[in-house]
Amino acid sequence: MSEFKKVAGLTGMKDTLPPESASWETLEALVRDWLAGYGYQNMRTPVLEHTRLFTRGIGEVTDIVEKEMYSFVDSLNEDRLTMRPEFTAGIVRSAIEHNFLYDRPRRIYAMGPVFRHERPQRGRYRQFHQIDVEALGFPGPDVDAELIIMLARLWRLLGLADIRLELNSLGQAAERAAHRAALIEHLEKHVDVLDEEARRRMHTNPLRVLDTKNPAMQAMANSAPRLFDFLGAESLAHYQGLCARLDDAGITYTLNPRLVRGLDYYNLTVFEWVTDRLGAQGTVCGGGRYDGLIELLGGKAAPAVGFAIGMERLLDLWQQDGAAPTPAECQVYLVHQGEAGQRQAARLAEALRDAGLRALVHAGSTGFKSQFRRADASGAEAAVIIGGDELAAGAATVKWLRRDAADAAQQESVAFEQLAHHLKQRI
Template identity: 60%
Template sequence: MVEKLNAVKGMNDIAPPVSAHWEWLEERLRVLMRRYGYRNLRTPIVEPTALFVRGLGEVTDIVEKEMYSFEDRLNGEQLTLRPENTAGVVRAAVEHSMLYDGGKRLYYMGPMFRHERPQRGRYRQFHQFGAEALGFAGPDVDAELIVMACDLWAELGLEGIELEINSLGQPEERQAHRKALIAYLEAHADQLDDDARRRLHSNPLRILDTKNPSMQAMVNGAPRLMDHLGMESLDHFNRLRALLDAQGIGYRINPRLVRGMDYYNLSVFEFVTTQLGSQGTVCAGGRYDGLFEQVGGKAAPAVGWALGMERILELLKEQGRLTEPWVVDVYAVVPTLAALPVAMKLLRQLRHLGVNATMHAGGVDGVGSMKSQFKKADSSGARFALVFGEQELGLGMVAVKALRVVQEGEQSQRLFPLDQAHEWAQSLRGA
């Protein structure tokens, strides 16, 4: 017997009916992007490894431990399955000179890859949706992106998502804070865990994001980056706050909020929830004005966010916001082989009129019993069964039987003329 092959651990199939929920969410995201004037960009899943080493930082967890990297056997090129897509978006913008005629608002959607321990809402192949505004320097675009995310939560009916914001300032300000932070942490070296000791001189900002309870009090007393910000950085942050206040958007300033990639500066933000256990961040982003130069382009301002599709779907499920979408409007029940040509012709016409229709099929020696066909019609999720009975066809009609809840005043079964489908097809369409 041939050995059974399974999917790679942490890389999951998304099959019906669950895939319908993904399509539902994806469509709402696309509609939101159109409303805000963001256009779709599709980048390769595989990128040069150097793109992430430069963009994310050599000492980040992603680059050090989580990337799926390999050597192309044909030409020896070092390649990586993308662990995130902001760097790829900027690489594409530089390569194709996208900003030659002004700023661009872009969005992307697709799988990312990180070698992590699979857990709820966190997988080795996961899916992100991101919005990126390239070429815009002011805090107005930072605010626009945050407002857009808030509009998404309202559109999806999600509750209990809180906004945290912070400013990382500019590189020279972070450098001054870094020196003060290292000095403080060295003075409290006896309280650092192994991970913090490893990060002490390579990436001390990440120590502030520790989840170790025994380090919380010490970390709370650490020097704050906000205290090292210059007037321009503070002005950018305060103008962002004023714009959010004007929109009535609540937020909490979290001085310990940092991002896992080195390319961020000035505004950073996260949308968090307490309803997904340890995976509380559902959307995160910020400004990354230095990334264009890091990937070999001319300096350009940029800001964006990304959300985890799996986490949003988990949260929708947790809050009871996921309803089973209607996949099929009608299911054709065909009692005899002689009725097949008529059924197929009508179904094709209905599809052209916007009705989602499927037909009982697969019988080698016949079409199957009426009982079995109705059973499959019901399990298909269809709202109606179209019955091509011999008697109905003799009258030039088709019987339409409701398979779901019948509204008050409606009939459970009706007859419609075969040659007037354009007049009654709309009544079969779902919302």
């Protein structure tokens, strides 16, 4: 007996097995087609980046940087490295490094795993997956609206009807500075109700204090000065331009003055799509404008706006509605008898694949009954039978597995040389 101790997966790092993995692939394919319809192109960035990219790009006083990043020192050169906790900083780093915006603005997307060391919960793991979409170099509310409108299309494609849109504007730097001063004064007046986390952030990141889930702080947060009330004419015009375009598209939204980002490079539009079906983790998608980030990370100043979607949460909602398809293992399952039947089945399967059909040949030499059980479990539309009689006749027996029992053509004989064409026409 082996003395090797069985190794379990890491907490918060989830295996995805068939058939669930097939739902992931279906979602990913749908998302790629959806993004291509709006001219977004794929970018792939490394999982590992220098830690300083995220401390600058996300902010040193955020929960992500302070508590959640998987960081370590490279034993070879002592560089501090971090597994990406989000995509935006890496995409901006890549755009700067490769002078990607030298000739025109860019519409970019990425999909893949991100890593945060937090308590695993529904729809959020320590390795989870995001769809990240960035419009780099576009300054106007028209592209802000485009992002939101395309998200509304995605919800329709997935059949999700109960995701609602919340909007806010963070204005510009001078407007945020005036609001920040008023907010800190408000927090200092109510310091007795602030929890330890809020007191720590009161002067470093006061906007995040308003995002508290602490019931004892809700009255204080609700009575705090609203950033929206500090907006100047240009910021209001940007917000109104966004709203006008959403109205044109028939998209319902709510102004949420407490929707914030808390970092100086964020400005103007901020939005979230939320649902009540995922418990405390109700945000399905969050986005906004970050016109200051490219310059902050060393590039030539350029506007930018984007969003990220948690794929686990999105798939959870899709599966709750029963709309997420589970693709069959194959379209045609070939059962056979004897070595000659197995070899003929293998040849026919290649012809079916040449015709664009997904085909499986039963492995081994079990009886027909067992093979038919496996064919049915595969989800195949048809079983192709190759036994002694079929070999003698030069024709396969096709048994349709998903047809109504009253269908007279549930089973038929098809010449070997006609099989691929025949099945291609009927599946």
